[in-house]
Amino acid sequence: MADARWEAYSAHVVLTRPQRFALLGALVLIGVLAVLRPMIVLQVVVAVVTLCYGIALAFRVVLVWASGRGEHRIMVGDEQARAVPDADLPVYTVLVPAYREPSVIAALMDNLSALEYPRDKLEVILLLEPDDTETIDTARAALTGGHIRILVVPESQPKTKPKACNVGLEQATGEFVTIYDAEDIPEPLQLRRAVVALRRLGPGYVCLQAELAYFNTDQNRITRWFALEYATWFRSLLPGLVALRMPIPLGGTSNHFRTRELRELGAWDPYNVTEDADLGMRLSRAGHRVGVLDSVTLEEANSDFINWIKQRSRWYKGYLMTWLVHLRSPRATVRQLGWRGLLCLNLFVGGTPLAALLNAVLWATTVLWFLDRPAVMEEIFMPPFYYVGVFCLVIGNATVIYLNVLSVRTMDRPDLLGTALLSPLYWVMMSLAGAKAAWQLVFKPSYWEKTTHGLHLPSAPSAPPSEVADVH
Helix, strand or coil: CCCHHHHHHCCCCCCCHHHHHHHHHHHHHHHHHHHHCHHHHHHHHHHHHHHHHHHHHHHHHHHHHHCCCCCCEECCCHHHHHHCCHHHCCCEEEEEECCCCHHHHHHHHHHHHCCCCCHHHEEEEEEECCCCHHHHHHHHHHCCCCCEEEEECCCCCCCCHHHHHHHHHHHCCCCEEEECCCCCEECCCHHHHHHHHHHHHCCCEEEEEEEEEECCCCCCHHHHHHHHHHHHHHHHHHHHHHHCCCCCCCCCCCEEEEHHHHHHHCCCCCCCCCHHHHHHHHHHHCCCEEEEEEEEEEECCCCCHHHHHHHHHHHHHHHHHHHHHCCCCHHHHHHHHHHHHHHHHHHHHHHHHHHHHHHHHHHHHHHHHHHHCCHHHHHHCCHHHHHHHHHHHHHHHHHHHHHHHHHHHHHCCHHHHHHHHCHHHHHHHHHHHHHHHHHHHHHCCCEEECCCCCCCCCCCCCCCCCCEEECC
């Protein structure tokens, strides 16, 4: 990271020595108490888990409610976006990190060419890896203008997307900078909208997150679930965080920054496998604000089960990393984020992967209760927390399904209603990804599994082997 002030928040070391000692001490204490008073320990663990789960669920409902008025998405009309004379537009840098993506390079050039931004004010940097000669050769053959150039990232560890973006940022000349993935289809006026919005909002806003959606929603059931999830995320949850003045865990693409402030912040942590969420937290800690821009970038929804698990487990692992990193100095965290930011960090950043992981355990106990009704479970679930658990099981799950149905409405896709009602099957996939994320956090914390793109293409294999990079 470029700025020494933020080195303490790097995921290069996931758990610091004090954190390791505290965790080890807690485990030893719980182990001793479990031997001496096993029932009390089980009761306390179940009570804490049930209560936290219920609070996290209620928090999401509050976010959706807070976003309901729709005024927390920053809108710039087409006429406003086009009204700015080309001479008054700033230089805009677009970073496009890509690794082993030769199949989508031609489409990438078409999508970048569709951006309505003067070419003499547009700087596009393709960030490619030296061992990826096929993509390099394909990109060189497909270059469509002098405003697009290839930057081969020097070979070094960690070999990750955020490291490549940091290299690109060092050479960026634009006043504003954004990231697009190789398969992205940004709305043509998005850069102009971002310029108008950031100028209107003033220097307090350093970043705008555009909405992400999918161009292959109808490919299969997984892509339909994925599209509903993204609609809830970008149209309800993130605007809800904005409404409540909370930190915004950024998406990995289509976030538009003021370049100077991004550099001052230290840019992306190359060791965090969801560097975007971490950067959103650091923006908030530095006192900067983030908005949600009403402009859509279309991406490729992951359509293969194995590939989806790899991608989602990496996201969950990165969220857990970010959660642990920003809890290293609790006093500083509370001072910089405030109680609102602390709620977001614990209930949203940490709570998202933890809930996915715990779901499988909670479902198993529910099934066991209905099958056998073991007496020990009546002792473990003390009455107040038993009723909280039943509420989460019945009302909570129904509410989450309803939120997916609400996304069906906001997307104006009534044909996805059946997919929304089948959401519990998607939650099983999330639990599998959560379990894998927890395992990798312990044994392979900085292991980066690359998501394979181009699976929507007719010639793409159904389950291609993944390309991975171990940053150690």
